[in-house]
Amino acid sequence: MDAILEKLTNPGFDLEKVRSDFAYLELEGPIIYLDNAATTQRPNQVIDRMSDFYRFENGNPLRGAHRLGAAATEAMVNSRARVAKFINSKSVREIIFTRNASEALNLVTYTWALDNLKPGDQILITRMEHHSNFVNWQFAAQKTGAELSFIELTSDYQLDMADYKSKISERTKVVAFSAASNVLGTMPDTREIIKIAKQHGALTVVDAAQLVPHIKVDVQDLDCDFLAFSGHKMLAPLGIGVLYGKAEILNKISPFQYGGEMIEYVEDQSSTYAEIPYKFEAGTQDVGGMVGLATAIDYLEDVGLTNIAEYEAALADYCVAELEQLPDLEIYHPRQGVKGPAIAFNVMGAHPHDVATILDYHGVAIRAGHHCTQPLHRYLGQNSTNRVSFAFYNTKQEIDLFIEALHDVRDIMQLG
Amino acid sequence: MDAILEKLTNPGFDLEKVRSDFAYLELEGPIIYLDNAATTQRPNQVIDRMSDFYRFENGNPLRGAHRLGAAATEAMVNSRARVAKFINSKSVREIIFTRNASEALNLVTYTWALDNLKPGDQILITRMEHHSNFVNWQFAAQKTGAELSFIELTSDYQLDMADYKSKISERTKVVAFSAASNVLGTMPDTREIIKIAKQHGALTVVDAAQLVPHIKVDVQDLDCDFLAFSGHKMLAPLGIGVLYGKAEILNKISPFQYGGEMIEYVEDQSSTYAEIPYKFEAGTQDVGGMVGLATAIDYLEDVGLTNIAEYEAALADYCVAELEQLPDLEIYHPRQGVKGPAIAFNVMGAHPHDVATILDYHGVAIRAGHHCTQPLHRYLGQNSTNRVSFAFYNTKQEIDLFIEALHDVRDIMQLG
Amino acid sequence: MDLRQIYSQIIMENSRSNRHRYEMPDATATERGYNPSCGDDIHLSIKIEDDVITDASFTGTGCAISQASTSLLCGLIKGKPVTEAKELIKTFLGMIKGEITDDSILEEELEDAVAFKNISTMPQRVRCAVLAWRTLDLIIAKETGTEMTE
């Protein structure tokens, strides 16, 4: 606990400066925002960069034969390069911009999966998947006749690697899994999962929506085939996400959406398609979102990914320790191993929506519900849970106020 | 010509005030932006509204049990209502937010078309379609075995209604057409096209990307089944578009992308889906783009759609008249009937890219290329064309400077 | 607004009450009411005999607001003609929307269910409060072939 408190006091970056970059903290309230796994807040730098783009660099990217078109194209190219460097992809051509992580995962389903899966094949996902890496595979299974199977969890809410090894086989054509659970905070051993998948010749799809905002990701080191994440969960605007895919695979699969920019030659009855990544980016793209994402990455790297990971881990550990002091509370969060700063819990006798409402009254923003993980919640035996999730602009004081507000929950809900 | 000049002098709205809302006009340059069909500029009101949203109303829409989540949800709901009112849809549930017009058209292809077309059926589109309403139908034809046919143009670059009537039959299952060409400016009689399609029981899909920014659209009056457009062509940010669809059809078709928010119950092997429009909006949506679009609509309606249509028509008519004075110039734009403010042309002996570069040097931003309409360009017998396209913040003076710069093109290209 | 005006004694008591919480094998109609975003999930059953609701009950789970609202609804409509239940739905929804504010009318018609009046200040919780009422509205619409309340 001492080390945790020390980290919370000396985060290794200028926490006050960071907090001054977030306008929501100026709102009358106060607002203690502990719903970062749903979407983060955005620093002024990101918002202002977008505004500047729209004021002075706004044209149609890839199309303009004029100064503003060139400015927009440059903004797009630079943003893609920024993302490529951030996750260390071998080439900028492996970075596809999407609306969000959900679309990135759907792209894999509609292109690779529908064309490559067949009856008898197995799709292996995990019990803790977000619906965005779940329902798409149900769709693929229904369309292709492949079988959808699940890797289960241990009693410590970890991914059960023994179960994984027992379920994977030469029939397994794809292992698609969340590198960080948005509910439990669980962070399975992504490299190990990928290594085992490769030994069985399975494609690997990493849902990194909850990983990239918190831990430095290196796609070459992971050696994954696909990796998806959302900008809005890492300080960037809504509406922009990324699918990383290995060039050799992207080159082979069909396009997803059709339209402007993704073509090469269009004849009356058939067309050829542009090179990657353009082949997957139909129509006018959201360059405003791209520059926002690039600026968000700059911001994260300025604070320092290691600083962020360590500080957020301290926030989460402190919060779990405090929650454990409270009576009649169930915590759904691993106690061992690496984990992300999301913690699910239930106050026995109080429905999560009531808990969230009462906390909101105290200015504490958390989330209540199934968090887009109904199958996981069935496994937990809970219709819904509460979730707190931290970002590096949160503080120990905010956690203290959250815990204090939880006492009022017991009071109002007459839990004695 | 007198009426045109009168309109250009007295547009019926405060042109100077309007121009002061667009920051790009402050750029050193000047920049004469005549590439509005590619993407418009955005007024400060739109940019500032987005910034404010991100600063003070930012949460995950539809998910939050707290104040910021509620604010984001409200922003989403209000924006949808604003769009519904703008195009007069019967219900807000008929408004699906997409990334852009391209995605809107792909949604129709992936859901309605793949499930409903079969060999022997005919898909009828036009010769002037943008690739975004062309390549998607090729894909549908290839997947389903339906036949893809084209309505051709008259010598005045109008849609050939006789050709349409000769090609439509009981085999025609869908008529998908651009209500305004992004190259020629052609605006076919949308209501008539739809009426005829309905007589043959065909579904109607309107690509209104170049219509909605210029002319008041009423989907109930048009009686179309689907209608697609992009925010970024009507003052709104990039990354937000709209698919309007009749509720009775939307209720019947399958979802497109899968993931969070679009589901109702998720069991291990199957799921049920949310009500329309949510069924079609997978993952976290771009509320920043939505509020931007709603604000853009406010702006357009403040200036007045009728004012805009009349003033832009005067700009286009004036420009055509001026272009006609120049030697060795081919103009691809209807001389009769209603038309939009996009005009394609070629300077004989000068490649469009050279023309655009030289104009850019004079600060005049136009577009050169095939404008995502290769089949139309094959029909025109041109590899590429120049295109000017106007918005209501353009002026007569800007056209004069454009024409003046065209003289320099002749000079530099040594056309004598 | 004080939270205790929302989580009032009436609501807390009714949220825990099991008086109307039972299966009804001989129900005329049973409908599921579900809030996908939060997980409130009820089954509402009613028995209609000669255009009168002779029994009403529910099963399911949800927050205190949804459970209390459902329980109060069952108590309120039991023994009432279907047409009167329909009127109660309109009054309740009108109150939540802030369209009907006259306390005397509300108290007379809705009795204890007037306790939900303050919910109109908490937009996020409105869905919880109206879930059972919308479900009943659907049942009545189906049974009588009439329109649902706006």
Add this chain to the structure above:
Amino acid sequence: MDLRQIYSQIIMENSRSNRHRYEMPDATATERGYNPSCGDDIHLSIKIEDDVITDASFTGTGCAISQASTSLLCGLIKGKPVTEAKELIKTFLGMIKGEITDDSILEEELEDAVAFKNISTMPQRVRCAVLAWRTLDLIIAKETGTEMTE
């Protein structure tokens, strides 16, 4: 920068020249070069005999920049060993990127093609200027089994 430094006499003349514009039925290799965004579309043909480029020609359409660049390239490489042509590609691309700026080297190696030096100030037109050079680079890479120039 003055536009006439881009649309210089050398470039305008070469853009109209038909000296190297012809089909080559006995070509060793022909490749298509295409800029999808602007529509420059050329076919470049070369004949290699004993590792020397004995003939080079092109057909196609495009802007003045792309046509002049292609024509100048053909004139420049005719009669040169393949290895030397590869060096010329490197020098040309280096010039366009602004990495090689020494005029004496550029003029000596690239002769009239040095006229494209100012293109580096017009990013939108770089693709036009390098189209033929990239196409030749592809041909050489295929013929000799070597890497393309970065």
